[in-house]
Amino acid sequence: MAKYLSIVERAYHGTLEEQDDTILWISHMAKKAGADVSVLLRANAVNYAVQGQNAEGLTFGAAALSVPPKLDQDIAELIGAGVSVYAVSDDLERRGIGRGDIVAGVRLIAQREMAKLFDQHDQIWHW
Amino acid sequence: MASGKTLTISIMDPPYESGTTTTMLRIVDAALKKGHNVNVFAYEGAVALPLKTQAAHPNPVKGTTVEEQHHPTTSGFISALFEAAGLTGAKLDWVNCGLCVDERGATEWVEGVRRGGPGDFVKFAQESTNTLVIGTR
Numbered sequence: 691m692a693k694y695l696s697i698v699e700r701a702y703h704g705t706l707e708e709q710d711d712t713i714l715w716i717s718h719m720a721k722k723a724g725a726d727v728s729v730l731l732r733a734n735a736v737n738y739a740v741q742g743q744n745a746e747g748l749t750f751g752a753a754a755l756s757v758p759p760k761l762d763q764d765i766a767e768l769i770g771a772g773v774s775v776y777a778v779s780d781d782l783e784r785r786g787i788g789r790g791d792i793v794a795g796v797r798l799i800a801q802r803e804m805a806k807l808f809d810q811h812d813q814i815w816h817w
Numbered sequence: 818m819a820s821g822k823t824l825t826i827s828i829m830d831p832p833y834e835s836g837t838t839t840t841m842l843r844i845v846d847a848a849l850k851k852g853h854n855v856n857v858f859a860y861e862g863a864v865a866l867p868l869k870t871q872a873a874h875p876n877p878v879k880g881t882t883v884e885e886q887h888h889p890t891t892s893g894f895i896s897a898l899f900e901a902a903g904l905t906g907a908k909l910d911w912v913n914c915g916l917c918v919d920e921r922g923a924t925e926w927v928e929g930v931r932r933g934g935p936g937d938f939v940k941f942a943q944e945s946t947n948t949l950v951i952g953t954r
Contacts, residue, residue, distance in 0.1 A: 702836050703834060703835050703836055704832070704833040704834050704835055704836065704838065704839070705836070705888075706836075706839045706889075707833045707839060707889055707891060707931060708833050708839065709876070709888065709889070710876070711888065713831075714883070715878055717878065718878045719878060720879075742843055746875070746881075748839075748843070749846070749859050750842050750845075750846045750894040750897050750898055750901070751846060751849075751894075751898050751899075751901030751948070752895030752897050752900065752901065753889075753893055753896075753897030756887045757881075757886055757888075758889045764878075766890075767878075767879075794911050
């Protein structure tokens, strides 16, 4: 079976309106559809792996966002569904995010190891 | 109570694709709550923000129904902002760029939104305390 690597780089674009990150979502859907897909978080998207994010409390006039996004849980559920989730350790370090801050099960790779990770997949989906 | 000040915002991003749309709506909400008038000039993809044909959907990844997910729509938020304006006596004037609307077929909007053009944006800027342009990146 072909292996796909889905790279998430842009972070928090429309996540409040969609209650999800669209690429994490479609990667999860691809897994459900039978694809052998992995996810690589890089650049600002490494923040998706930070535990304890809370986007509650947003209102516009009397309209409230009653179901906010829970991106750390989405990452945990991806891992639970059998998707390998990687994060670039250099990008975490640049943002002051410690290894103890991120969701369990996220695999860290150094930037210099990315090419090797690409070689382990048949297609790279760089969104 | 109305402050007498007016903020104009120009936005280009479409719904569901950028954090700037949420940020813009938050700024409008905060300004209206302080009694400031707000003008919005929606340009290019932003004319889809108040589309009344937007519909909530379930989330098959999470297994939630439409009701459980309570999926938000930008048009719903904009309607709420028009209602909020009335509470403080501030005015929200939302203009959708007509040519941008035509090329997208994005013609059905929630109540309060009106069709206009670049001339409205100029008039807004001239009559406002300040103007915030939020371009697409």
